[in-house]
Amino acid sequence: MKKNLRLAAGLGLSLALAASTVACGSGSAQQEQKVTSLSIVSGNNPWAAGIKKLLPEYEKQTGIKVNIETFGNEQLNDQYKVKLNASSADTDVMVYQPQDVMREFTRNKWLTDLTGYTSKDASWKWDDFQKPAQEAAALDGKIYGIPLMTERHVMYYRADILKANNIEVPKTLDELKAATVKLNNPAKGFYGITMRGQKVPSVTQFSSFLYSFGGDFAKDGKATIDSPEAVKAYTFYGDLLKTAGPPGATNMGFVEASAIFAQGNAAFYLDADSQAYNFLDKTKSNVIDTVAYGSFPAGPAGSKPYNIVPWVAGVSEFSKKKDAAFDFIKWATSEEMFKKLMVSDTVPSPRQSTWDDSTATAKFPAGLVKIVQGIAATGVGHDRPQLEQVARAREFVGGPVVTAIEGGDVASAATAANKSFQELLDKESK
Amino acid sequence: MSLTQAQRPALQAAVVPQKMRKAPTSRRIMTGLRVLGIIAVVFVLVAPLVWMLLASLKTSLDITNPARTFDFLPTLENYNNVINTQKFLPFILNSFIVAAGATTVALLVGVPAAYAIARFKVTNATAFLLLARVIPGVSLLVPWYYVFSQLGIVGSYGVLILTHIFVTMPLVVAILASFFEGMPLELEESAQVDGLTRIGSFARITLPLATPGIATAAILSFIFSWNNFLFALVLSNQETRTLPVAISNFTAYASVDWGGLMAASVLITVPVMMVALFAQKYVVAGLTAGATKG
Known part of the structure; x- marks a missing residue:
């Protein structure tokens, strides 16, 4: 009996509280006839x-x-x-x-x-x-x-460094690799290339490599990240960072990787063109006058950057x-x-x-405008697996990237990742 | 062989200084260790704050350059950006209104509640109240949002204060209930013998003695409300937005404004520190009062 009384009192109190809030707020909930x-x-x-x-x-x-x-x-x-x-x-x-x-x-x-x-x-x-x-x-x-x-994948590079070392702007991924190895000088704190190496963030930037090697994340509901093309792409991406990248690359997202380039401590940076304006801001960048832009280098299947x-x-x-x-x-x-x-x-x-309007594009770096105009034919419309649970999928797909950077067994890492990714795809297709 | 009367004090005199010399050494070592310990703890606690303060005075370029940790040209540009461009001052006011409101209501309701819990037989009440702190906030948010948006009051200070009471009240009651329990019942009894009513003895005797407990509860509930992110994320609008939500705007889609973020963090931290320092006076006073009481 006593308990019930207490319960009733509590209920009454909370009702009173609710009623008072209603009183505070009434008036603004009216439906509008004309949109204002x-x-x-x-x-x-x-x-x-x-x-x-x-x-x-x-x-x-x-x-x-x-x-x-x-x-x-x-x-x-x-x-x-x-x-x-x-x-x-x-x-x-x-x-x-x-x-x-x-x-x-x-x-x-x-x-x-x-x-x-x-x-x-x-x-x-x-x-x-x-x-x-x-x-x-x-x-x-x-x-x-x-x-x-x-947004699309572009190659940022240091025009001054390439010129001083007589290196042509790389047109293919193999040329890029050779250039990064040549310019890498870790003793002086200068690296050939900086890119994302952290598991989840790296997936989007790995995607262009995957496409340019002839692969994709999935095809017709079947996961394809263990295909020979995908394994080659993983290995290549990992090798770039392993041989010419900064230490601790597997902990880097775009914030960390781009900071190294902005400091002037790397020759190449491959990432989204949406970051170009950070390199042109004098409070954020040492490379305002020396940064240049190139198309994503071609792989065995051509140059296929994401364009999303x-x-x-x-x-x-x-x-x-x-x-x-x-x-x-x-x-x-x-x-x-x-x-x-x-x-x-x-x-x-x-x-x-x-x-196509030159007054509209005047504020964009000229090199970037050319890339945008030319990309429509080759670009791929996605930069991550296409499914609802994309965040989960990125955990799996990014795994072999880390393995490759650390120099592990990429093929078996890709097989394991493919299996988990496939299970996710199956769950969603049901 | 026995010592003469004259020899004894001489021996004692020889021994005593030796003991005295020993004691200071070990005490000095202990003091040294204690200072080292304090320095280590203070360093761990203060280093991030110092880094934050330094970073707020740097450009993003200097922040990401390890060589410029201490050697840099200070700039107030970040503060200018935060206050003038991002218009942060109204957010500080919003946070203050909500935190102060939620703390005041929690104290008004929570102090008598805690007293009742301490003095009458209310079993498991504090544990039950603390359950509110265990329930994940997000599970409350959906129904809350539904109700509040039906009532058309989302975005008002009232809603924010009301939801923040959910954070502050259990804290106030839990802290003060145990505080009241620790206070001698005899004080109130003698007050009643002298003619005060129960409520009178609570108001005139117990409450003033509980000031340190109330101050502690107020500081903590203010800080918890000040830092609350989730409720304000959904239930505030552009005008009533609080600081923790506003600060998330410094991480943009393709760039992070580290300098601005750190300047905003300094602005968030300073008011809380001032409130804590102001209220600490009462906490310390209360601690000594408790000690002499025995």
């Missing part, structure tokens, strides 16, 4: 930094107040999962990384199918988006996001303002807007027409 505001959530990327400055323009044109919130990469996905699990209508436009979360988000029915929207307005020109970008925005033939940026869309803008399935949300995306991804973003924040636009 939109909420955008984005990762902290150059596109978001650029569009923030242009939002007052949109407000002036349409009278719609756009609120944008940005998060670090991991935090972005964490908060999406909580909010969307609760079917929240708070977010209208969702900026996300398609390769990491599009499969999961669409399976949970969190994203609006935008296929119909993209064909509605011919003047917006969906066709102008580069082909690989269009493909990256779609899953099973349906479009779930509009590409905001593109890191960020797309989608519309939340729970948004009550879907049409207004897409109108905003349309405005933000118009040719005119991308040209502005390219100039203000060097956003690598996914629209072909913007790269």
